[in-house]
Structure formats: structure tokens, C-alpha cells
Amino acid sequence: MKEQIFIGGAWPYANNSLHVGHLAALLPGDILARYYRQKGAEVMYVSGSDCHGTPITVRAKKLNISPEKIAEHYNQEFKNTFDALSFSYDLYTATMTPYHKAHVQEFVKQIDKNGYIYEKEEDEPYCEHCKTFLSDRELVGTCPVCGAETNGDQCDHCLTSLSANMVLNPRCKVCGQSATMHKNKHLYFALSRLSKQVQEFVDKNKDHWRQTAVNESTKYLKEGLRDRALTRQLNWGVEIPFPGFEDKRMYVWFEAVLGYFTAGEKVMEEKGEDFWKFITDKNTKCYYVHGKDNIVFHTIILPGLLEALNPQIQKPDYIISSEYVNLNNDKMSKSKGNLVTVKTLLANFDSESIRYYFMFNNPERRDTSFSIEDYVDIHNKHLVGGYGNFVNRNLSFLAKKFNGVLPAIDVSDEVRATVKNAYKTIGDLIEKGENRTAVEEMYSLIKYANKYYDESAPWTLYENDKPAFDKVTSNCLYLIANIANITAPLLPKTAAKVKEFLGITGEEKWDEIFYNPNKKLENITVLFNRVALKDVDLSLQAKDEFNC
Template sequence: MKIIVGNAWPYANGPLHLGRIAVLLPGDIIARYHRLMGDEVIFLSGTDCHGTPVTMKAKEDGITPLEATIKYHNEFEKCFKSLGFSFDIFAKTSSKYHKDRVSEFILELYNKEYIYEKKVKQTYCETCNEFLLDRYIEGKCPRCGGYATGDQCEICSEIIEADELLEKKCKTCKSEPKDKETNHLFFTLSKFEKDVKRLAIEQQGWRDNAQKIVNRYLDEGLRDRAVTRDLNWGVDVPLEGYEDKKIFVWIEAVMGYLTASMECLQEKEEDFKEYWQGEDSRVYFVHGKDNIPFHTVIFPAILVGLDIKNPNLRIISSEYLKLEGKSFSAVKNWAIWADYIVENYNADSVRYYLALKSPEVRDTDFTWRDFINTINTDLLSSFGNFVNRTLIFSKKNLNSRIPNGTMNKKLQDEILNLYFDVGDKIEEGKFKSALEDIFYLIKKGNKIFDDEKPWISIEKNRKQCCQTIYTCIQIIVNLTNLLYPFMPFTCEKIAEFLKLEEPIWSFVEKKEGLIGEVEVLFERIDKKKSIEELKRLKEKKF
């Protein structure tokens, strides 16, 4: 099966906090799982280098937008690598390859008459003497009345045009802007309403929030959207008469999924469309709920316009992860930055907790107390303890070897079925439930060890002792496969202990072999640490 896993592209306007990581981690879990299944996977993402957030941040930092994109792109790559994200490509929308391919796509849509020219009135600030970018326009949402900028409401996530805002103001000088005529290009989104509806009906695995939002847009009727903006930073418009404008970020950024997949497949000389609409293909989009309209309405319409009419889309659209009961806020520094937590805590502990607390159907809350208690209970006392005591017992009492034994048929079938059940849940974006199923097997392994007491049977019934340890080791071998998408660093360590081959998504029985040096997988975290971290957070020391 050909698989594309597309993680949302973070803006080059600041470091990543755990709220963002929690939304994006599912992409890596899905990609790793499909590789274990033997599928051909392209796991892609990149830095969104254009748009108002980038220019605003660059201006704030006293650097150019290009310097900002280089700075944050490098930070993103380092951050994702430290957390074990296994991207096949992490691109940039400022790259020549991306810009060239976007220009080709824009021309193709224009030649098919899916992009047209139109004279429009655009928001102009006479005080600042310039056309205002969307993020520089603020007002009230016409739908819910909440605070909104000129492209999207922060309250209801409605995508809006600047001229729809109520009580408009220039964000910079707070004066009331005027409307001024200018020429722009527009995408005929309204022409693709039936196509978007068809795709939405045919798809499986869309979360409830995605279904609700796409249906709302369809009920209200799709409206054409501007393709160009009066900007000096972005992708050039490949048409005469538009030299003073750039491609609007909403269309060129989502095209990054296509351009990155094309770039990744260059050396393989494969047709990228086989991954996008082949008979045996699937595309996952992994993002937060604020990005749902772009991935369920706008981008599918663009795909149809580019003759990718039947993509098998899975939408993994998360709600929000909160922090100690409040929303993450970079502006207020109410955040845990990714680089801090990786430098101070086990990366797999972070991955495990975020997957367990993944905001799949509702907002969830990260608290330091729960994080530390969960790591100490689940990873140290349960999983880590099971692995360490089993393998250390074998090293001390059974010549550092996997002892002779046979696999109980009922337990083997149970583990085999666990692969199917966990696999289905990963594909459906049900990561919390998948982990709970896996940890039930860990609980069973600990029970076998405790009930059969190998430390006693080693003296009274050595054969029974060997059978107990053999069974526990086979459970560990398969846990190494099952947990690999969630905790790759830990599973790689266990694979070294047992000298295992490459992980696969299937029952494995390792009947013999030496056990290497065993080290502690997880360290206990002092509960007092939660008080220190909360104090640090409240004092804005992150």
C-alpha cells in the first residue's frame, strides 16, 4: 500500500510548544506503524515560510523574513528529531523546488479556468499608507461575533474574508481602514462544491469535528477565494501584470503536500499521483481543528482541479491540548517549550503521555502532576519493571540466555489479535485506546511473573521457571513491535538487549539467543518536581 502522512506545516514564527507537538505526534505514530506493515510510506511536513505571521515575527525580531525562516526551520528540524519524528522529508515553502512546482500548479489551474482575474476592493490603511495583510486587520466575526483577524475567527474557526469583518480596524494603528480597488486572482472554489461533497461522503476515518465543519461549509455554500495578495514576501505570481503581488499563503502552503511528495519521489522515479489516488493508496492529514477547513474543503478542491479526483483521505484533526487548565499561549509565555522538556525528560515519556492524553475528540489537559504520576506508574512501575526484572532474572539465573520453552497457543493468538486491534485503532486515530490495549498485555505479563514466582521455581522446578521466563520474554519481544510507533527509542533499546531483528507488525517468537547488557529504561521522577515545574511555569521561566 502507498501511504502519505502529511503533518501540518508550522509557521516560521516561533519555537514549538507541547500544544503543537500533541497535535502532530499522531503523524509519526501512523507513519511508523505503516512502515512496520511493509507499506511504502512518505511521511512529510515542512516549514511554512510565508504569510503574515512570519513577516510579523521577523519584524518583531529585527530580522528579514528569510532569516526568520532559516532560524525557525533549523529549530523545527532539531526539535522533531529529538522527539523521534521520522520524516522522510521536512521541506520549506521558500525552497526553489516548492516555488517552481507551485507556479506550475497555478498556471495549470489558470489555464483550466479554475483561476480567474477580478477587480476587488481591498482593505487599505491611509494612516499606514498600505494595503493591509489579513493578520493586520482585526474586528468581529460575522458568524459568532468573536475576535477575528482578516482570514479566520479565533473563536469558531470560520474562514472569512477581510471585507466580511465587522467593526474593522488596522491592527497596527487602530484606525478605521478604507476600501480601495485593485486586481487579484481568485480560485473557483464554488465550482467544486459537488466534488468536495462527494469526497466527504465517500471518506472513512474522519473525526467528528472534521465532518461537522465540512458539512457546515457545504450547507452554507462554497465561495471563491482570493489567490493573490499585495505582499513582498512569498511565491511570485507566474502571470503578467501581477509582478507586485504574491501567491496567497493558504493555497501555496497546502500545495506543499504535493511538492514535498514529488521532491521525495524524485530519486525513485515514481509517479507521485500513485500515492495520491492509486487504487491501493491512502493519504493522512494530521493537524489541529483550526486547520480543518483547509484540509477538508479547500485542498480537496485544489486536488480535483489538478486531476487528483479520488484521493483516499483520512483526517486526523485534533482538538486542543491545554496546560494546567488554560490554553497554551506563546504571547503570555504560558507554555512548555519542546526543547525544554526533551532536554529535561525522557523523550519517549513525553511521546507516551501526549499519545495517552491526545485530544482526539475533546480538549485535554497537560498537568505536571499527572505527567509525573503517569510516567512513574505506567512506564517505570509497569512496563519498565516488567522488562527489567524479566531480563535481569534471565541474566543472573539462566546464563544470560533465552531459556527453552514453548509459546502458549491461547496467549499467542491473543497477542496476534492485539496486532490487528491496535493496528485498526492507529489507522482510526484512536491512540489512547490502542495504548490501553497494549498495556493490558503488560499487566498480564507482570501477573504471569508474579503468580508463577520464578525466583522460587528456579530452586524447585527449573523447567517451570524456564517456561515462565520464556513466556515473559516472548511478550517483551512483541511489546517491542507494538510499542515501537509510540516509543521508538525505548523499543530500540530493548531490541539491543535481546538482539532482535528489524521490527515488523506481526507476532514474533524468538526461541533462542543471548541477552545483552540490560539498562534501566525509565528513572523515577520525584513527585516534588511537579511543584517545581508548576512554579517555574507561573513565574514564566520557560
Template structure:
């Protein structure tokens, strides 16, 4: 990082042919925003640019479907996408669009630079042509029957029912999407970029020079290079796009994947007169955030274009994410199988940070991951509300109750080992989070922030200031002990505000308000400090940071998602929709949780326990209160298994217990752990226990 004077961050340009969904957020916009907010907090010179990709076949196809012009399409969806990203607090310095005049000129100038150097190869080929519409047809304009699955509405490049990659020649009974006419072959001239000429340079630059890139990025690049590169056409026959700036190029436009990445350059030009500092000076760090489907364009084609041009810096890193599936199935906009950002904002007002949290905690950083509404609810209720929010709320409530609403003094003379440990944890958290963000490991970085709040809860539970307060009259140092606990907890809260800001900016703002401090506290240099809040400073009353999300809200979202499949119905494609509906009717199978590293698992303390007593919890049909012998102590654990087991039938059974969970009150009973259960396809619970009897307290590994 010290080798660079400035950083330029880009996030992939979304096609302005529809709204953005949560897969877009998880793929590139959220990780880019986290990285940018962190770098801003570090006071580094950084620009964050993006915009809408408004050219190409997807735009014209959407215009055909909606019966409007391509310009009306991009105007409509650019505004919707821009608003959705703003509402999710994606903090672009500029969010531009490729229909802007500055972009057209920048792209044409780039093309002419390569053309004047004689780098393009002019080539005449035969392509499909619609005689009735009098236009050449891109592959997506050709529709026919899929030879693999029989879908009568497969495109010339892909069947969206079975996912097969196709070419127009493979379609059965091909027809034009414009006029329904049978397409014919016709000669046309285009300009090709000789990508094969840059193969040796790309191998040296990527394979030898960027081994630090993420495995998925490095591996995909190596695969492309190992298979050999071919020339690629950089122009298309179309009336929609950036006109090719040559006298003999009537009816030709620049290939969308030629002009789209140049959009990063033109957006920077719009943003600042010093744009060349960010694009042409070697001490700039250029980082592209993208999804895995864009790797080849950002790591091979665009760098080769930049190298050919000669005036621009090359990307330092391209931290691409994998795909985010929805409820076990891949996102499909044609089937309406998606969670749309604009609809989420309407359905969960004020919960933008919750979605940011869930998408980061479950980010597809190393492999495809799955978003489920149940996981969304569990992460909000069990992690954000019950761990992070609970710690902050308890700290403020007790500070007002036991310290007069002011930051108490830290009494050095009675600091004990527990105090020293949590102070060390606070200081260590900064270094951990910082290192992980710099490595683009945002999921792990977020875990460290939440884990610090978890440690805060444990520390407060061990110090029990509410119990100590009962002995104020008899114990001379009781108030000092309370002061120390709450002073440390308040400083920890201030540190959490700094650390959580890149991830959950709205939550950080709420915490600043509660502490009556300004944005200056969010400077990264403040993290790890135990002097963020001044002794004697009066703080505001606590606000609930995260509300609980109810079962009914989740049920409504699942019903909405599955019901959305009906909206995708096309009378000419009923088989596809019927298949989708059948899939939606299948019983839900819980998918594996997101991938964790060994260190995550090692934090869980699993112990064998023996149930000593079991009794029903009053006014709670599902809960049993269990006394469990762990060998070193007897624990009270409240478990939701009353509908599956009679209390008298489970006494004496051995169980596996998660022994290091933060205590939690359920129906007024403090539960100190969790027993592990397995659920079969019929919903019946089964004990997870050792095959042979072992001593209570034995570890499970």
C-alpha cells in the first residue's frame, strides 16, 4: 500500500435493462464500498467510480419487450439502479452512464488510437441477417428450439432453461426476434483486436506477476491463457451504440465490451479535472471489483487494450466474487427468481444495513453461496440484534442506570486480568480487521468486528455490574468496579463504531448520535484507542440498533419469491414456467452453511454432556429446561425440543453441547449453551450423541 499515492476503485457497470438484485450487491458493489469506506477512513487519496452500461443487445431486447425505444429503456433503468445503489449506501464518487457525450468521445478516441497504430485487423465474415427488418442480427436476436432440452425460445448464444451455451447454427427452426423471419447469412466487415499478440505479455503479467490474486481469478485467467487467445471483433452491426469513428463504417458501433470498461475512464474524466493522475501515473493503485462472469474482460481483454494504447495504468488487483444463489437456485431474471434491491428497500425500510450485513457475512468470496430468507432472519436476530445490538444497548442502559448517564472514570488501581484481556482484544481487533480488508477478505473482517462485540458481552456478563451495584453500601470498591466495567464497555462501543463503519455505515451514524460525537471519530487511526470517549461526558439514551424480524415477514418474502415465478410466464414457453413452478413446490432442503476456515471452527467449544433433569418451561410449548452435567460444572440450557421429546424420556441421555455460546435469556431463564440436534426429512429431531458412553465434559473434535 505504501508504494501508491492514490487508489482508483471501479465496480462493474450494470446493464441498464432492468433493476439490480442482491446478487449484484454481493458480487461487486458491497465489497467495493466496504473497501472504499475503509480507505477513506485511512485518509488515503481514493476515488470510487461506476455507472450504467447502456449499450449492447440486452438493452435493445428489453426495448422490444417493453415496446419503447432503447433510450427510454436506459433512462428508466439508469435512474432506478442509481437510486437503489444510493439507498443501499454504495458511496460512489460518481455514478455515470455510457450514453454521456464524454464517454462516446473517450471511447472513439481510444478506438482511433489503436486504429492509427495499425493494431486492428479488418475482416469480412458472413453473419446472420434479417431481410425483413433489414439488419444484421446479434446472437441474442436469433431465437429457436434448443437442441438439448427442446425449449422453443432459446437464444442464439444460450438456452436460459437448461443453461446450455449455443450458437445460432445449433438452433432448430431459427427465427429473428425482430420480425420472426428466417435469418440468412450475409457478408459484413468488422475490426478485430488481435488478442493473440498479447498472449506472451499477459502470461508474464498475470501468471508470473500476480500470483497474489484470488484463486478463482488467477485460475480462470490461467485457463484462458493455456487454451490460447484468439482475435476478437471490436465492432458490431447495430443502430444502438457508439458509432465507429471511420468513414467506411456506416451502421457499425463499438462492441459493448470494448466501450464498457472505457466507461471507468470517462466517468473519472467527469469526476475530476485531475483524472489523468488516477489513470496515467504509475503510483496509482487500480482495483476492479467484479463478478466472476466478468473476469476475462477485466483481466485479459481490457488490460490488453490498455497495454496497446500505452498511456494507462494496469489493474493492481481484480478481487472477483463468485455467484450468490437464491434459496438454493441460481438467480434468473427471466424467471423472476431474484430479490430485487428496490423492492427490498420498500419491504424493509430502515433495514439497509441488515442486508449489507447478511450479504457480507455470507459473501461468495471463494465459491458460490446461497441466500435464504431464513438465514437472513437468523443473522439479524441472532447476530446483529442479540450480539452486537444487545451489547451496545446493555452498555448504554447500565451507564445511565449506574453511572448517571456519564462516561465513568477508569480506576487504574483496581484493573484486573479480565479488564486487561478485553483491552488487549480491542487493540488487536483493529489490526485483524485492517489486515483482512487489505487482503479483500471482507467476510472474515466482519466476523472479527462481531466477535469483538461477542467478547464485550462475555466480559460484561462476567463482571456483572448490576449484581455489584447491590453491594454498594458494603463493598468499598464496588462503584469503582462498576465504573471500570462500563468505562471499558463504552470505549469498546466507540471502537465498534469505527470498525463497523465500512460495513454498516447507517449503524455507525446512529452510534455516533448516541455518543454525541462527530464523524471525525470514524477515522481509522482512532480504532484501538481507549480514549475515544472523555470521562464525565454525558451520552444520549440508547436507541435500538436492530429490530427483530418476524416469521411472518420471512414467510411473505418466500411466498413473494415463489409467486414471482408466475409473473415470468410466457404463453409460448409454458413448459419452462411449469418446470419452475414444480421446482418451487419441492420440499425445502437446508443447504450447507457458508464455507468457514478451520480457525472459525476451532473457536467452537463442543463438549459431551449428560442430561440430569428435564422439565417443561411454563407457557412455552416448545421449550424444555435442561440441567446438563459437563463434568466440570452443571449447566442450565433451554432447548426448543419439547414437541419432540417427553422430559422423562431424555433424562440420562448424552448430548453434544456448544459450551462457549454467550448466555441468553429465554422466558426469563438464562440459557448457557446449546445442544446439537439433527432434523430428518420429516422434520423429526434426533439427538447427536456419541455411539459409546464417554465421560461428561469430554471434548468433541
């Protein structure tokens, strides 16, 4: 029976361009998807743009345009960016699609039917000047836990999850006036009633999670699970399917996190297959890939929602949560003007190089620092001087001295054992979400190949000892083929190029492959070009028509 793998990549918020922190957090999902497909598993890999909520509506008011126009712009930009970086989503969608809205409304009806939604009237911040209730992102105030200035949803300083009426000394973001408290009616999700089930889920699965995910989840549980508002006072978002709430919309924490399942349902529906059979199968392994600031939404909130919707739905097995990426050891922020977008990277570097660097320097367990100097050094050392050089000097020599004719396959047991061990080691690391170490192992195999070539010195053998030359060259061609195959989840375009050089066809597999000895080398080109630091321009970036 095929392995069944579900991979949910976090839904970036469609209010600004993707930056390098987004890329570092989301890229592990594509590595997982490509690896498991290569292994022969049945894979579903989904994501989309989070298009609703207050930040978009606030920005739309400033620009005097519709929230939909902003969301559509960034959703398309995100799609283009992910395509340019070779992300292999089965579906990249958006929360503003009619399909998502209709299906998430059915989810909320089912959760209500199961008894986990109730109505509550409460005090809510109200701006007398603007004549409107203030949602969490429409106010600022003081965090009741650490005392830092915060929005009403989550304190960026201590990461405590908040609600608008918890913030001390609330002020309206639009006019700056102090808010007063007025009564307002909302729907609530009874998360507190699921404390036991969520605690059991965390205890059962935390060994598969990174330590920060365990720490944040444990901290959240110790504080005690609180019921969460399901509705908010907005006119942009998913409509509430119950009478009396026509002036409100679903909170994005509810509808966006369930987007994994509306997207999965859409994929399976188009294939004529049953998504719910797939996602309730105990053999389905589930990965969720996101940044540090989204941990509790995937380890606490999502499991609670799934328990309320249908306890048979498979919950997250692996939480692939990344830390932050800093710029030159300084925290990136839009206000500081030091935010490096993915568009800037694509204007300067090849997409394969970008994928390699942000996995080799991935913030898996601690924050990492991005600098152009480090990027250029890694690119030139690992890809140009390591991988590219090994391939080029072998194939160019054969093209020049032997008219591109490849020797018969004659691979030594030692070389084959080294490669087979690499498949096992790297595969195990990828499955556990330890992608950074997996990439280090890939580079170790490249270094092994270069050392073998240098020590064997085939350029001294080709005239005086042709059998020995053929043996060494066969080993090197085998290494080239399998380095391409092993790094295919990380460098898919490069792998395809190398396999074409060597005449390798057939189904993908996570196992040793061999070059085609009947293939004559033709049109051999270098895999990677050297980058000069002076040619890098971080100011290169496509114009953002909504920049304000």
C-alpha cells in the first residue's frame, strides 16, 4: 500500500509581498512533497492566500479601494512567486474563493450541530469618534501580560494570544482616540471544552515537533484554553450562515486554518476521489509547515477545531515550524526598511540557488541571519565550486577527449554503498523535518565525489590506463546521476538538466539510478554561474502598486 501524505503549507497573508522569512518557513513543505512523490507516496500538498481580516480592510480604507482588489493583487503575486521558485502545490488557492467560503460555512454548521458554538454578548472596544466597534487589529494598547504595546490579537513581544477586550488602555488605530466599552453580540467556539483532548493530542505527538513548538504549546496549555470569538465586526470575509449575524464575518483564525481542508477537498473532488476517506484514514501522515508565529494555531487551535468537526480527521503528526530570519543579525521589519522580499532575490539570483541557500541556512531550531555576503559565498562555494564543478569537469572532459561517448557501467561496491547510505540517511532526515541537516548531508556527498575525483586523477589515466579511466569515470557518472536524484527535492530543475545530460528516463524513485551508457553527451552547459558581490543589487524589486 502506498504511503499517504498530507502537507499543509501556511497561508501567507495577502497584504504585502513575501519576504525571506516566508520563504524559509514555507520551502520545507515543497522539499517534503517532492521527496515523498519521488518515493512513490500518494501526496497532497496544499496552501493558499489568507485574504480576509482587518489589516487588509485598514489598508483598503487608506488607499480608498476595495479589500478584494488588494487581496487579488497579492494572491496573484504569491502564485507567480511560488511558480518562479518551483513550488509544487497540488493546489494553491485563496480564502476569498466561493468554493472555500461555501465549504467552510458547512464546517461551522457542523461544529455548531456538534454543540461547540454558542452566542455571547460582551463588552467590546468602541470608537466614539469613528462610530464603530474595533476589531483586534484596529486598536493598539498595552499587553496585559508583559506590558509591551500590542495589537489586540497577539503580542509580538511575548507571543501571548489576546482578544480585543483583553488589551489595556485601547486606542483606535485610525483616529488615535481612546476606546470605550460597548455591548456587542458574537459567536464563540468552545475551545475550553476540548482541553483534555488537545492536551492528549500534544502529549502524543510532541516528540515529532521542534522544541519551540513544544514550548509554545505547553505554555499555551498551562495558561488554560479559552473559548475564542468566531465572529468579528467586519464586512470583508466569510459570511456567517446563521440569522442575526449578517453584519459580522468569520474570524480568520477559524476559516483560514480550515482552508487546508477546503483545498484538499477541492483537489480530490476534481480527481473524482473522496478527500474525507483520505484525511480520516489512520495511515495518512500529516505535516504542517509554517513559521514560529503560527505554532499555536496548528498545535492547539486546529486540533481543537478538528475534534469539534469530526474526531476521525487526522491531526498534525509533524509540526515543521521555523524560527525567524534576520538581516545582518538585525530583526527585519517594514518600519525599519530592511525587509528583503522574495521578488528582490529573484531579481538577483537563480531560483535553484535561492532554494539551496534557504534550506542550507534554514532557521529550524534558532533564528538565522541572512546577508548577501554569506549568500554569495555559499552559492559560489557549494553550487559553483562543489556540485557544478564536479559535473562540469567530468562531462566536459568526456565531451572533449571522447566525443561525448560514455563508458560502460562499472561502479565499485564502495561508491554504491556510500550512495545507498546517503539515500537512507537523507530520506530519514527529510521525513523527520530535519531538512537543514539533510542538505548538509547532500553537500557531504558532493564533497565526497570531488575528493574521489581528485584522488583518482582520471586526467592522468585516460592515455596510459584506459580501463582504469573507464572505471573511475563510471563511478563519477554514477555519482553525478545520484547526486542529481538525491538533491531533486531541493534542486528540481538542476536534477532534470543533469538527467537529460546522462539520458536518464523512467519513473522517479528514491533509490540509486544509473546513467545511460548509450547516451552521447550533447549540449553540455554549466549548472551554476558564479555570482560577484558587486553585481547584487538589493534595491531591485518590481514596483508594488499598493505601496503606501
